[in-house]
Amino acid sequence: MKYPELLNQDVARVGVQNTRKYNLLAGRLITDVIKTSLGPRGLEKIYIDIQGDATITKHGGAFLRKVDVEHPAAKAVVDAANSVDNNVGDGTITVAVLIGALLKRAEELLQMGIPPAVISRGYQKSAKMALEILQRISKKSNPSDRQLMQLLAISCLKSKSIYNMSSDEIPIANQIVEAICTITNFEKNKIDVDDIKIEEKPGNVADIQLVKGIVIDKTIDNYAMPKSIENAKILLTNEILEPIHTRTDAEISINTPEQMSLFKKQENQNILDKVKKIIESGANVVISRKGIDSFAQESFLKADIITMRRVKSNDIWWLEKATGAKTIKSLNEISQNDLGYAKRVYEKSVGDDKMVFVDGCKNPKSVTLLLRANSKRYLEEFHRTALNVIYVLRDFIENPLIVAGGGSPEAIIAHKIRQQYLSVEGKEQIVVERFADALEEIPLTLARNVGMDPIDTLTELRSKHAKYSNGKFEWFGIDSDQRKVSEMFSKKVIEPAIVKQQVIKTAAEVTNMILKVDDIFMKDEIDNTHCHIDGTVHAHKDGGKVHNHFEQEGLEQRQMHHYY
Numbered sequence: 001m002k003y004p005e006l007l008n009q010d011v012a013r014v015g016v017q018n019t020r021k022y023n024l025l026a027g028r029l030i031t032d033v034i035k036t037s038l039g040p041r042g043l044e045k046i047y048i049d050i051q052g053d054a055t056i057t058k059h060g061g062a063f064l065r066k067v068d069v070e071h072p073a074a075k076a077v078v079d080a081a082n083s084v085d086n087n088v089g090d091g092t093i094t095v096a097v098l099i100g101a102l103l104k105r106a107e108e109l110l111q112m113g114i115p116p117a118v119i120s121r122g123y124q125k126s127a128k129m130a131l132e133i134l135q136r137i138s139k140k141s142n143p144s145d146r147q148l149m150q151l152l153a154i155s156c157l158k159s160k161s162i163y164n165m166s167s168d169e170i171p172i173a174n175q176i177v178e179a180i181c182t183i184t185n186f187e188k189n190k191i192d193v194d195d196i197k198i199e200e201k202p203g204n205v206a207d208i209q210l211v212k213g214i215v216i217d218k219t220i221d222n223y224a225m226p227k228s229i230e231n232a233k234i235l236l237t238n239e240i241l242e243p244i245h246t247r248t249d250a251e252i253s254i255n256t257p258e259q260m261s262l263f264k265k266q267e268n269q270n271i272l273d274k275v276k277k278i279i280e281s282g283a284n285v286v287i288s289r290k291g292i293d294s295f296a297q298e299s300f301l302k303a304d305i306i307t308m309r310r311v312k313s314n315d316i317w318w319l320e321k322a323t324g325a326k327t328i329k330s331l332n333e334i335s336q337n338d339l340g341y342a343k344r345v346y347e348k349s350v351g352d353d354k355m356v357f358v359d360g361c362k363n364p365k366s367v368t369l370l371l372r373a374n375s376k377r378y379l380e381e382f383h384r385t386a387l388n389v390i391y392v393l394r395d396f397i398e399n400p401l402i403v404a405g406g407g408s409p410e411a412i413i414a415h416k417i418r419q420q421y422l423s424v425e426g427k428e429q430i431v432v433e434r435f436a437d438a439l440e441e442i443p444l445t446l447a448r449n450v451g452m453d454p455i456d457t458l459t460e461l462r463s464k465h466a467k468y469s470n471g472k473f474e475w476f477g478i479d480s481d482q483r484k485v486s487e488m489f490s491k492k493v494i495e496p497a498i499v500k501q502q503v504i505k506t507a508a509e510v511t512n513m514i515l516k517v518d519d520i521f522m523k524d525e526i527d528n529t530h531c532h533i534d535g536t537v538h539a540h541k542d543g544g545k546v547h548n549h550f551e552q553e554g555l556e557q558r559q560m561h562h563y564y
Contacts, residue, residue, distance in 0.1 A: 014520040020116065023073040023514050024103045030074040031100025033067075034060050034081075038093045039446040040158040040480040056377050058160065059384045060092035061085035073514050080510040084502050089391020090156060091499045094442060098507040101441035105434035106515055114427050120512045122431025125424065126417065127508035129432070130439070131501060133413045137473065138401035138497035144186045148402070148494070149177045149393055155405050155493050156392045158480075160385040175210040176386060179367045180393045182212065191397050193390050195366045197318050200379045201351045203372035208382075211368040213342055213358040214318045216287075220347050220356060221307045222297045228346035229306055233339045234358070235283035236316055236327040241274055241309075242293035243267050268295055274331045275299040281334040285345050285358075287311050287319060289327075306345060308356060319358060321366035392496055401497035404488035406477030407443025409500050414439040415465040415473075446478040460485045 014022070036043050037058040044058045047066040057063050064078045077099050081092040102123065109119050141148055153173040183195040199215050220227065275296055278286060285306045286292070292300075292309040300307050316327060325340025343360025350370070369386060373379045396402065403409040414436040421432040440458060447457040457478070464476045464485060477493075479486035488494075 010523060012522045014522070016519050019520050020110070020515070020518055021107075023517055024107045024110075026071040026073040027077050027103045027511075027514055028100045030064075030069060030071075030077045031096045031103075034063060034093055035097045035100065035445050036449060037063070038097060038159075038442075039449050039478070041450040042093070042159065043449070054377065055380070057381050057384065059381070059388070060096060062384055064092070064096070073517070076510050076514055080506050084499075084506050088395050088496070088499045088502045090388050090395075090495075091503045095503045095506050097441055097445050098438060098503060099510055101438035102435070102507060102511040103514065105438050106511065109431060109434060112430070114430065116515045116518070118427050119431050120515055122424075122428040123435060123508050123512055125428060126432045126435030127504055129417055129420070130413045130435070130504050133416045134403070134409065134497060134500055134504070135401075136471075137409070137412055138403055141396075141400045141402050143189050143397045143400040144181075144184075146177060146181060149180065149396065150174070151492050151494050152392055152396055152402070152496065153177055153389045155495060156389045157385065158493075160381075160388065171206075172208050172386070173389070175208065175369060176389050177393065179210055179369055180390065180397070182367050183365055184397055186397075189397050189400075191394050193387075193394050195318075195321060196390060197366065197368045198371060198383055198386060199355075199368055200371045200373075200383060201353065201355075202374065202376065202379065203351045205373055207370075207372040209370050211357060211359050211370060212364050213322045213361045213368065214315065214366065215368040215370055216308065216311060216315050216356045216358070217353070218308055218311060218356055219354045221292060221309055222301055225297075225301055225306050226304055228344065229284050230344055232285045232306075232342045232345040232358070233283050234285045234287065234319070234323050234325050234342060234345070235278060235281060235334070235339055236319055236325045237278075237286065237288045237331065238290060238327055238329050239274060239288070239331050240290040241271055241288065241296040242291040243271075271296050272299060277331045277334060279303050279305070281339065282336070283334075283339055285342075287316070289313060289316055318366045318368075322361045322364040323358065324362070392499070395496040395498045399496065399498045402494045403497050403500060404475035404477060405493035405495045406475075406479060406486070406488040406491070407446050408475040408477030408488045409495075409497075410439040410442040411461050411465060411477060412473050412475070415462070415468075419469070443478050446480060450478070450480045450483045452478070452483055457485065 034045070037045060037060060042058050044056055045063045047055045047057075047063060049055075049066070055062070055066055061081050061084075064081050067078075069075050069078050077096055080099060081096050084090075084095045085092045106116075106119050106123075110116065150173060153176055154170055157170055157173055179196050180191065184191040197214060199217060271293070272295075278300075284304065286300065287308045289311055290309070292307050297307060319325060319340065320327060323340025323342055326338045328334060328338055341362055342358045345356065345358050347354055347356050351372075371379060371382045371386065373382050417432060417436040417439075421429055421436065424432050440461070443461060444454045444458060448454055461476060465473065468474060474487050475489045476485055477488040479488070479491055479493075481491075
């Protein structure tokens with residue numbers, strides 16, 4: 001059909017008949033790429049950028065952010081994973097798998113002749129039912145329960161690359177829980193995850209440590225200064241302790257050597273006056289955002305005071321929270337209340353570098369997690385993993401509802417949706433049933449990734465849940481260690497309920513958004529430009545006409561390449 005009146009010659013149209021089909025395929029293909037990384041036995045991905053730098057990860061959000069995806073449907077899945085990662089810090093692969101399963105069922109429903117609007121409404125109702133069921137089955141817990149936090153941390157770590165030991169040999173779990181408990185206000189269930197500073201240095205994984213204070217990636221200013229100070233009284237300052245250089249052109253008229261000597265003497269006296277005020281305050285550690293020149297350093301050295309200059313503003317902020325110090329803007333008046341305290345400040349070699357440890361703070365509101373690994377690539381993965389655990393614990397503290405892991409919540413919700421889907425009228429009843437089928441893709445993906453037979457697993461899983469009715473249930477899911485269907489709470493595999501809530505909401509919303517797109521128009525600036533969708537749709541202009549060629553054979557096996 002020609003559109004000489006509607007479209008310019010440089011506008012190509014994919015067409016209503018095929019747009020939705022290829023959108024669904026694109027969304028499914030991007031989820032197929034990442035689903036093999038789900039669970040403790042999931043596999044890692046390697047992404048090599050244009051400069052040849054490789055990223056090794058099984059973190060869904062990190063990998064999807066690296067991959068250059070251009071198709072809008074596939075990009076919607078990537079954005080969904082990022083949204084879940086930003087909001088709850090975990091569940092990125094789970095939401096991608098669920099979106100892929102919902103898109104697959106939507107394609108089946110479309111082939112049955114069910115309109116997209118009916119599918120969309122059915123998915124909305126299903127998501128609402130799933131969230132209500134999730135709320136009912138979730139267990140309310142004590143947000144300050146350290147044992148539960150430990151189990152949550154271990155459950156999260158087991159699905160990451162950092163996990164390669166038995167569950168009772170993960171020291172980083174203890175350290176992160178201790179860090180969280182140190183900075184959290186449990187009276188208000190309030191936590192700021194930015195209060196945990198994460199430093200990275202190459203080394204042995206066994207040397208990962210939690211510092212009840214701040215680690216600064218700098219050295220002490222002068223090699224002759226003490227390398228350690230006990231019972232440190234810390235002064236943080238913004239004051240310049242070096243000759244001031246004007247930012248604009250300025251001239252000082254000096255005609256004789258005597259005038260030069262007086263000028264230099266006055267500069268040193270001004271600095272010396274500031275140093276004396278610091279010494280008189282009782283501070284024995286001085287940390288400054290600005291410069292400290294050699295003359296000032298020599299004066300501090302004589303008083304056995306440690307100094308560090310040009311420390312980053314973020315480090316100053318963390319030091320304030322850890323030591324209780326207040327940053328001094330003017331040294332004219334220094335109060336004892338402005339000084340911070342640490343049991344010990346010392347310089348230590350970490351790998352090939354030296355770092356300064358401000359350790360043993362009385363009541364630190366900020367701490368440091370020092371990560372070690374044998375390569376930069378694994379350090380980056382450890383950093384991502386540590387952040388995942390921190391966010392999971394934050395989720396639990398702010399909303400202390402938990403569920404078992406191993407895909408058991410999805411299996412329970414799917415079973416309970418089937419028990420009540422007959423109450424839904426019209427064709428939406430079929431959609432609700434398909435939504436339940438899609439939820440079971442989570443435990444089935446876990447089963448595939450550990451080598452279990454998916455058909456046998458699904459049959460056993462449904463059979464175990466079918467024994468329960470009248471609101472009763474057991475947390476049957478996939479035990480990845482034993483490679484069988486087990487009761488997951490007894491295995492101490494737990495997750496925050498809010499992660500599952502976010503996954504279900506996001507998956508339903510993104511799937512409906514993709515379903516509602518029924519046509520694509522593309523602006524081409526160069527004649528004979530080709531439009532590629534999944535390697536199957538080719539649109540080009542020929543004398544102002546738009547042609548589409550659809551290759552049907554082998555469509556499911558094709559890889560998604562470039563969009564436009």
